[in-house]
Amino acid sequence: METLITILIVDDEQTIRDGLKHLIPWEKEGFRIIGEAANGKQALELIRVKKPEIIITDLIMPEMDGLEFSQVIHQQYPDSQFLILSSYDDFNYVSQSFKNGAVDYLLKPTLNPQNLLHAIKKISLKLTKKHEGDSKQQMTSQSLNRILSGYMDDFELKKIAEYLDFTTFQLVYTNAHWYQDALHVQHFLEKNDLLDTQLCRWLPFYSTNGDLGLLLATKNPPLSKKQLKTTMITLQATNPEGFFVIGDPFTEITEVSQQLRNLAQKSLGQRFYFKNIFLIDEAESFLLNHEALFNTKRFIRDILNNDFSLGIQRIEDFFNQLILSFVEPVYLKKQASSFFYTLLSTLESSYPKSTTFRQLKLSFFNELTRTDYLEDFSKVILATILKIRNELQEQKVNNLSTDELINDITFYIKKNFQKELSLSQLADAFHFSYSYLSTFFSKHFDCSFSEYVNAVRLQEAKRYLLESPLNLSEISEACGYSDLSYFSKQFKKEFGISPSRYRREKHS
Incomplete structure (x- = not known):
């Protein structure tokens, strides 16, 4: 029937x-x-x-x-x-x-019935031809899959070459493991009329280890990336995270298995560095490094000595170096897992009352596992470091009384007033964030940091004027002022009298 x-x-x-x-x-x-x-x-x-x-x-x-x-x-x-x-x-x-x-x-x-039936029969004829073509394509693709799985057979290679007709070959490669729905990609490659058959013939392939893509045969010159990107635009629209690598041209069909192995090897880790890039040439792939130097002994020593700030800085500097070095993603994630596990476990032991470090340890590894691209990996690393620093700062504030902190800051400024001083330097010295220390200073000193430093310097200037034989220029420099006229202006503004007059009147 x-x-x-x-x-x-x-x-x-x-x-x-x-x-x-x-x-x-x-x-x-x-x-x-x-x-x-x-x-x-x-x-x-x-x-x-x-x-x-x-x-x-x-x-x-x-x-x-x-x-x-x-x-x-x-x-x-x-x-x-x-x-x-x-x-x-x-x-x-x-x-x-x-x-x-x-x-x-x-x-x-x-x-009318005649032109409608004519149009429908024309479509049904196309369907019949398409089914016949699909059937032949499926059989030839199966032969290609067997060849790519290691089963070399001259007769099947000949069938593949005859079906493809043209003699310049290229592989368009992707991997099923990169997709949540690899079947959608496979269906697209098998069923869609991708390319102009006058210029190109193609066969989809799918190997047992997840290698997936197209074997193209073209007249010289081979298809460009621009031509391929145009034909695959509908796949990009439905699967924007797709990633394909176009292999270099070759002319012997017997090389297809070796060409696929080479391209699959070169493609390892590449997707990680090409977020929002759908298609690259083999020549554009990065040569990935598989290791990088890190002074693990110093890092462990910092952590064991509770110098967490220095340990965190070592991690941050190391990953900044790795990210710029195009390191193999598996190695990158392995290193991140190792260092952050050591750091967060030690922090968890050192601050048993804090639940933040324990929660961070759980969330970090979950987020790290889900990162498919360098951009996302970097965000996870930077966000985790920021959270660790913020929690350390919070713990330090909780463990240090306000009076102790005020005394420490006051002592630090009096010891270093003759040098160039900034709130950023003070924040680094006490391992606080700039914004936190700025708020703390305004609240507990009733003035800004620069106003307080200026007041300390001017008080020291009065002592120098009374007790030392230094001239005004030397006193200005000793109190942290590089410009004598600015020093004199600030002194008069604060005490209502010039430095020279103040010295004369006190010594008279």
Whole structure:
């Protein structure tokens, strides 16, 4: 018994749908209407369940018009063919519908049983040829998969070469392990009409270890990255995290297995460094390093001596170096796991009352595992370091009384007032953040940091003026002022009298 070709009708007018159903004796002609829908959204659900081979659709519809609908069909259900109907003889609509994969186009005012049946039979003929081509492609792809799995057979290699016809070969490579839905990528490569058969023939492949892609055969010159990117744009739209590497051309089909092994090896770790890049040439891949020097002994010594700030700085400097060195991602993650486990475990033991370090240890390894790209890895490292520093700062504040901290800051400034001093230097010296120390200073000293340092220097200047034989220029420098006129101005502003007059009056 002959299998009937299935048809779905999509039009927002009930009268049109009814008319189409009765316009032709469908089953007598080898077809069967399996459903109808009033718009593209309704039709998509029917297509998902019933998978019609031919779709007759209107162009102008509510919810989802025919152009948008045809684009979705072309991307998600490439096996379905569709015929466009419209009341409008609009060239732009016609042109776009054919870009979206429409096989034919009929105007409703001219629609009759003869031209509709002619258009449908033309589509069914294409379907038959496509099924025959798909069958031959599937058989040849199976031969290619066997070859790539290590089964070398001259007869199968000859079949592959005959099917591909052209003699300049290229591999387009990706890996199933990079995708949550690798079957979608495989289906796209197997079913979509990717390339112009006048310029190129191709075979999809899928090896047992997850290597996935296309074997291309072209006339000289081989396809460029730009040409391939244009043909694969629909896959990029539905799977934006896709990543493909185009191999160098080769001319002997017997080299295909070795070419794949080489390309797969070169592609290891590359995706990590190419976020938002869909397609690269083999020549663009990075030569990845597999190790980097890190002074582990110093790091461990810092941690055991509770000098956590220095240990954290060593980690930060090390990963900044690794990130710029294009290190193999597995090694990068392994190093991060090792160092942060040691650091966070020691912090957890040193601060048993804090739950933050324990929580950070759990969240860090979960986040690290999910990083697929260098950009995301860097964000996890930097965010974790920031959280550790903030928690250490919080613990230090909790363990140090306000009076102790004020005394320590006061002593530090009096000891170093003759040098250049800044709040950033003070924050580094006490291992606090700039913003925290600025707020603390304003709150507990009733003035800004610079005002306080200036007051200390001027008090010391008074002592020098009374007790030392130094001249004004020497006193200015000894008190941290590089400019004598500025020193004199600040002194007079603070005490209402110039430094020289102050010395004369006190000594008279």
